[in-house]
Amino acid sequence: MSAPNIDTIVSLSKRRGFVFPSSEIYGGLGSSWDYGPLGVELANNVKQAWWRWLVYERDDIEGIDTSIILNRLVWKYSEHEATFNDPLVDCKECKSRFRADKLQEEYELTHPAEGLVVYASIVPFNKDKIKCPNCGKSDWTNPRPFNMMLKTQLGATAAEEDEYDEGTVYLGGRAYLRPETAQGIFINFLNVQTTTRRKLPFGVAQVGKSFRNEVTPGNFILRTREFEQMEMEYFVRPDAEHFKLVDYWVGQYVDWYTRLGVARENLYLYEVPKEKLAHYSRRTVDIMYRYFPERPEEARQWEELMGIAYRTDFDLKQHSNKPVDAEGKRLNPDSTEDLSYFDETAKERFYPHVIEPASGVNRSALAFLMDAYTEKTNDKGEKRVILKLHPELAPIKVAVLPLAKNKPEIAAMAKDIKKQLQPAMRAVYDDTGGIGKLYARQDEIGTPFCVTVDHQSLEDEAVTVRNRDTWEQQRIKTTELGEHLKQKLKVSFSV
Ligand code: GAP
16 A cells, blocks of 8 residues: 555645645745654655665765855856756746646647647647646747756855846856756766776765756645755766666666665656757656556656666766867866876776766655555554554654653653663654554654553563554563664664
């Protein structure tokens, strides 16, 4: 079982403290979300699981953490300034604004028989037939490009100049919030390679915030203007089998997601058609997740969870000062470096090619939450929600609960057990309700084990360990509790 729709997760998230609408006391800010006490733990666990898997458990990947605001020239030569656009259309009737490509996609899915692709200015857009989702009319402007990079101004002059419009503003302080973490990796390629003495093939991984001025954000944490990415650039020789490497990384990520709890049937591989590839990509496979199981047509149930792209040597070349055009003119006169690589064995210099698995923390967290969602009926016929999160992702690993909180010896023993477990695993103490309510609360937030201290515990130095998924209970000596839980959780705890 998984969540029947995203709304179920939205209400669970708000009720239990995973994710809250941002700036709510001021009426909110469209599609911005704050991660609460449990949400921040889940997101951190997703990032740590990913980092452990790639940077620690493999031998061919380094980590890095680069600035969010980079020199504007990075975005000129990566071609984001010129091409990182969404096609925007306005409904002339009700003034609503949409992405033309998304409206077209939806139209093609719902009118498969027509097989009709009509170009309107820059993209395919059946302008006369597509109806405005807001008012139902078909009275559109032509699609026009809208650059998605979020602009900012650097330096003390910014405040005064912000008053003016772009025609009069001095743009010397113009900068962007990065729309992908990848570029920070490319511009540091030589720094990482020389300091770590790496030989190809090797990868560089980065986790961090990215920003995009999305035209139509929405669907909870699926599409927001501020989000977190987990990207890895895998550098290989120009003669490597690039397409096979894309397949290899697709396989690796499908395994990673399924190992951490996503059902294989909720993942689907989408080979991005040539005409839809990003400007830097020669091949991209998107791993799609079934975020919309409630939609009757299967084709409309999917949205991108992550993508694996073959970026060729595009980025390293673009940022290098050596490449020249047909007339011998340097393509990048601003860079001070040549980001090429010398292969000692082959005695060759070249620009490495790149395979890039790019995933999102927020979309991953949402997929894990949706897949973990289950409902179960107890002996009294009451419906209970159980969040069957993988132990590695569960925000809290164990809750220690006193059966009688009014009995000071029991509460003290429970608090002491929590303290002893804490260095090895995230543990909480809770005495704010009857035991049934406390169990239900922990089930709903995905805590794999509850430890109950009762009257008998004071005599026999043993406690009851309850399993979230089976509701089975086992009596365990307190001296063996830590080891028992570690074994059951099968998590490599980094204390
Ligand atoms: N460097 C390549 C790149 O950024 P992308 O497909 O545009 O590729 C990678 O983004 C991943 O980042 C997406 O698959 C998704 O998980 C996440 N992502 C992108 N835009 C997002 C948004 N507006 N909100 C939430 N996550 C987003």
